[in-house]
Amino acid sequence: MARKKVVQTTEYTVTRIAYCVGDIPDELSKLAQALGDLRSELWNKYGSLQAWGIDKNTIIKNIRNTPELKKLYGAERFNLSSEIWERTVQAVIDDIHAVQEAAIVQVIRKIYSIFKPEKKQVVKGKKTILVDHLETSFRDEVIKSLNSQEWQQYPLISRWVRQYYKRGHTWVNNQIVINTTGNTMKGKVSRKGKVTTYQIPGFMDGKKVAWISIPILTGRITPKAGRLRFIINNSPIVELHYPKTTKIEVSPNKDSLGVDKGFTEGFYGSDGIAYASGLGSVINDASDRRTKKNKKRQKLFAISIKVAPARRQRILENNLGRKKAGKLDRKKRYYITQLIRTDTKKIFDSYGEVVAEDLSKYIKGKNRAKAVNRRLNEWSKGELQKALDEISLRKGGVVKLVNPAYTSQVDHRNGTLLGKRLGDQFLTFDGVVLQADQNAATNIKIRGSDLKITRFMNKEQIHRILLERTALFLADNGHSLESAVSMGWLDEKHHPQGKPPRRRR
Numbered sequence: 001m002a003r004k005k006v007v008q009t010t011e012y013t014v015t016r017i018a019y020c021v022g023d024i025p026d027e028l029s030k031l032a033q034a035l036g037d038l039r040s041e042l043w044n045k046y047g048s049l050q051a052w053g054i055d056k057n058t059i060i061k062n063i064r065n066t067p068e069l070k071k072l073y074g075a076e077r078f079n080l081s082s083e084i085w086e087r088t089v090q091a092v093i094d095d096i097h098a099v100q101e102a103a104i105v106q107v108i109r110k111i112y113s114i115f116k117p118e119k120k121q122v123v124k125g126k127k128t129i130l131v132d133h134l135e136t137s138f139r140d141e142v143i144k145s146l147n148s149q150e151w152q153q154y155p156l157i158s159r160w161v162r163q164y165y166k167r168g169h170t171w172v173n174n175q176i177v178i179n180t181t182g183n184t185m186k187g188k189v190s191r192k193g194k195v196t197t198y199q200i201p202g203f204m205d206g207k208k209v210a211w212i213s214i215p216i217l218t219g220r221i222t223p224k225a226g227r228l229r230f231i232i233n234n235s236p237i238v239e240l241h242y243p244k245t246t247k248i249e250v251s252p253n254k255d256s257l258g259v260d261k262g263f264t265e266g267f268y269g270s271d272g273i274a275y276a277s278g279l280g281s282v283i284n285d286a287s288d289r290r291t292k293k294n295k296k297r298q299k300l301f302a303i304s305i306k307v308a309p310a311r312r313q314r315i316l317e318n319n320l321g322r323k324k325a326g327k328l329d330r331k332k333r334y335y336i337t338q339l340i341r342t343d344t345k346k347i348f349d350s351y352g353e354v355v356a357e358d359l360s361k362y363i364k365g366k367n368r369a370k371a372v373n374r375r376l377n378e379w380s381k382g383e384l385q386k387a388l389d390e391i392s393l394r395k396g397g398v399v400k401l402v403n404p405a406y407t408s409q410v411d412h413r414n415g416t417l418l419g420k421r422l423g424d425q426f427l428t429f430d431g432v433v434l435q436a437d438q439n440a441a442t443n444i445k446i447r448g449s450d451l452k453i454t455r456f457m458n459k460e461q462i463h464r465i466l467l468e469r470t471a472l473f474l475a476d477n478g479h480s481l482e483s484a485v486s487m488g489w490l491d492e493k494h495h496p497q498g499k500p501p502r503r504r505r
Contacts, residue, residue, distance in 0.1 A: 010247060010248055011245050011246065011247055011248060012245070012246060012248055012393045012394050013243045013244065013245050013246075014243070014244050014246065014390075014394075015241050015242070015243060015244070016223075016241070016242055016243075016244045017239050017240065017241055018216050018217055018218045018219075018223070018239070018240045018242065019216065019217055019237060019238070019239055019240070020214060020215060020216055020217075020237060020238035020239075020240070021195060021215050021216070021217045022215050024232070024236060024237075024238055025212055025213070025214070027202050027203070027210070027212050028176070028202075028212055028214065028230075028232065028238070029232060029236075030203075031084075031176060031200075031202050031203065031212065032173060032174050032175060032176050032230075032232055033173050034078050034079070034080065034203070035078075035080070035084070035088050035173070035175065035176055035177075036171070036172060036173020036174070036175075037078065037173070038073070038078050038080070038085070038088055038089075039088060039092050039170055039172060039173075039175075040169070040170055040171060040173075041072065041073055042073060042089060042092045042093075043092065043096070043168055043169050043170045044169060045072075045073065046059065046092075046093065046096055047096060047167045047168040047169060047170075048167040049149070049161075049165075049167075051093055051096050051097065051100075052100055052148075052149055053147055053148040053149050056089070056090050056093035056094065056097075059089070059093055060086060060089055060090070063089070073089075079203050079204050080201075080203065080204065081201040081202075081203075081204060081209045083178075083179075083201050084176070084177075084178060084200065084201045084202075087177045087178055087179050087227070088177050090177075091177045091227070091229075092170075096168070099165070099168060100165060103161065103164040103165035104146050106160075106164040107146060107157065107160045107161055107164055108143060108146070109456045110160050111139055111142055111143060111157075111160075112139070112454075112456045113456050113457070113458060115138060115139040115142070116139065117137040117139055117140070142154055142157050145157065146161075174231055174232040174233070175229055175230065175231050175232075176200065176229070176230040177227060177228070177229050177230075178198075178200050178201075178227075178228050178230070179226070179227050179228070180198075180223075180224040180225065180226075180228060188200075188211070189222065189224050191222050194217060194218065194219050194220070195215050195216065195217055195218070196215070196216050196218045196222050196223070196224075197213055197214065197215045197216070198213070198214050198216060198228075198240075199211045199212065199213050199214075200212050200214065200230070214230065214238060214240075216238075216240045218240070221244075223240065223242035223243075223244075225243070226242070226243045227243070228240060228241070228242050229241040229242075246394070248393070248394060248395070248396045249394065249395055249396065250395070250396030251348055251349060251350070251351070251352055251395055251396060251397060253350055253351055253352055254352035254353070255350075255351050255352060255353070256351065256352070256353040256354070256355060256445060256448065257269050257270055257271060257347060257350075257351040257353070257354050257355070257445065258270035258354075258355045258356075258441040258442055258443070258444040258445025258446070258448070259275070259347070259354055259355070259356050259441055259444065260357070260407070260408075260437050260438075260440040260441040260444060261356065261357055261359060261381055261384050261385075262279075262280075262437060263279070263280050263283070264277075264279065264280035264281075265277040265278070265279055265280065265437075266279045266339070266340050266343060266344075266380075266384055267343070267344075267347070267356075267384070268437035268438060268440070268441050269347070269438075269441055270438060270441040270442040270444070270445045272435070272438050274437075275343035275344070275346065275347060276339050276340045276342075276343040276344070276384075277343075278339065279336065279339060279340070279380070282332065282335065282336060282339070283336075283380075286329075286332045290325075290329075293325070297319075297320055300315060300319050300320060301320060303315070304316060304320075336380050336383065337383060337387075340380065340383055340384060340387045341387045341391060344387040344388060344391045345391055345395070348391055348392060348395035348397040349395070351397070352396075352397055352398065353397065353398040353399075353400060354388060354392065354397065354398070354399050354400070355400045355401075355402060355444050355445050355447070355448035356385070356388060356399060356400070356401055356402070356444065357401070357402065357403075357404035357407065357444060358401040358402065358403065358404060358455055359381050359385070359404060360385070400448050401455060402444055402447040402448055402450075402453075402455055403447065403453055403454065403455050403456070403457055403462060404444075405457075405459040405462045405463070406459070406462055406463065406466055407440050407443040407444050407447065408421055408426075408436065408439070408440040408443075409421060409491075410439075410443050410466060411426070411428050411429070411434075411439070412434075412439050412442040412443045412446060413428070414473055415446070415466075415469050415473075416466070416469055416470040416473045416474075417466050417467065417470045417490060417491070417494045418470060418473070418474075418484065418489045418490055419489075420491055421436045422436075423436065424436050424437065426439045429484070429487075429489035429490075452465055453465060463494070467481075467494060467496065470484075470490065470494075481495055481496070482495075
C-alpha cells in the first residue's frame with residue numbers, strides 16, 4: 001500500500017473554554033435533554049457496525065430520505081430545527097468513527113504481526129535481491145478492506161474487529177453542538193465589551209424556530225469559526241468549548257532525544273536530565289491521602305447503617321459527600337498536567353525528535369502488593385503520551401514510538417543482555433555502574449534507528465534477536481552464553497535452555 005503524503009502544516013488547533021455570564025435559560029436545559037435523547041438513539045442505531053466506513057453526510061441523507069428512519073431519528077420527532085439536528089448527528093457519527101479508528105489501529109497491529117508482505121526478485125546492479133511486492137501483498141489487501149465493510153469476507157479479520165471494537169451507547173444529555181458558519185447562524189452572534197452573545201436554534205414553534213440567547217465571557221476574541229459545543233455542567237454553569245488556531249513554533253534544533261517514561265519522574269532523557277521530576281511524590285501523596293480518607297469514610301458509613309434513619313440521612317448528606325473530594329482530585333490532576341506539559345515543552349525547545357516507548361498495549365504485570373497497585377493505577381502514562389503528541393504538534397517536532405521490550409535490560413554500550421538492573425542502577429558485566437533510567441532512554445533512542453526490531457514485534461522475537469547479538473559479542477571476546485551465565489554476566493532467565501547445569505570439577 002502506497003504511503004500517504006505527509007503535509008507540512010504551519011498551524012494547529014486546540015480547544016479552549018469560555019463561561020456563561022448571567023442566568024441560564026430553562027429552554028437550554030430542555031434542549032440539551034432533547035438532544036441527549038437524539039444522541040442516545042443514534043448511538044443505539046449506529047454504535048454497532050452499521051456506520052463502519054459510511055460517510056456522515058450519507059447517513060444524514062439516508063435518515064432524511066427513508067420514511068422509517070426519518071420517523072425514528074428525524075428532527076420532527078424531537079421537535080428540533082434542521083440546523084441543530086444535523087450538527088448533533090454529525091458530531092455523533094464523528095464520535096463513532098473515532099472509536100472505530102481506535103479499533104482499526106489495534107487490528108492493523110495484529111495484521112502486521114501475523115502477515116508478512118510477499119517478496120519479489122529485483123535486479124540491482126549485478127545482484128538479485130528480494131524486496132516487498134506491495135502490489136500483490138495480502139497484508140495490504142486486508143488493511144485496505146478496513147476502510148469499508150469488505151473486511152467481513154475475511155473470517156480472521158472479522159474476529160479481530162469484533163475483539164477490539166465494542167459497540168457503544170451514550171447517556172450524555174448536557175451538550176449542544178452548533179456551527180456558526182452555517183447559513184441559519186448568520187447574524188446570530190453579537191458582541192458587547194468582553195461578552196459575546198450567541199443565539200442558537202431551539203425547539204420549533206410551528207414552522208418558526210425559537211431562538212435561545214446565551215451570553216458568554218470570551219474576552220478579546222469572538223469564537224465564531226467551526227464547531228462550537230455548549231456544555232451544561234453540574235454547578236450549573238454553561239461552558240463554551242471552541243477551537244482556537246495558533247501558529248506552530250518550529251524549534252531550530254533537529255537533534256533526537258530518547259525518553260524513558262517513569263513513575264518517579266515523568267521522563268528521563270538520554271541526555272541524563274530528568275523531566276517532570278517529582279511526579280511520583282505527587283502521585284504517592286495523593287494516593288496515600290485518599291486511602292486514609294476513605295478508611296475514615298468507611299467507618300462513618302458503617303456507623304450510619306446502625307443509627308436512626310434521620311441521623312443516617314444527616315451523616316450521608318453532611319459527612320459523606322463527594323464535593324470536596326472531587327475538588328481535591330481535580331486540583332491534583334491539573335497540577336500533574338501542568339508539571340508534565342511544562343517540562344515536555346522544554347524537551348521540544350531543545351530537540352526536534354523524541355523517541356519514546358509505545359506503552360499503549362496492555363502489559364501483563366506481576367502480582368504486586370495492594371499499595372503498589374494502587375499507586376501504579378494513579379500513574380499518568382496516558383497523560384505523558386498525550387503531552388508528547390500535542391506539544392510536538394505545536395512545536396513542529398516529531399514523536400517516534402518504538403517497541404518497549406527489554407529496553408531497561410540491555411547495556412546500551414554494546415546492545416547485549418549482559419548486565420542487570422537494580423533499582424536506579426544498571427550493573428554491567430565489566431563492573432561499570434550506569435544510571436538505569438538513562439541507560440533505558442539511550443536504548444530507546446538507539447531502537448528508533450534499529451531496522452531489525454520493529455514497533456509491533458512480539459517480545460519473544462525481540463528476545464531472540466538480542467540473544468543472538470549477545471552470543472556474537474561473547475564469541476568475539478572468547479566466551480559463550482553458558483560461561484556468561486556461570487560468571488554472572490548474563491541473567492539465567494535469558495539463557496535459551498534456562499539455567500545451565502553446573503560443570504563438575
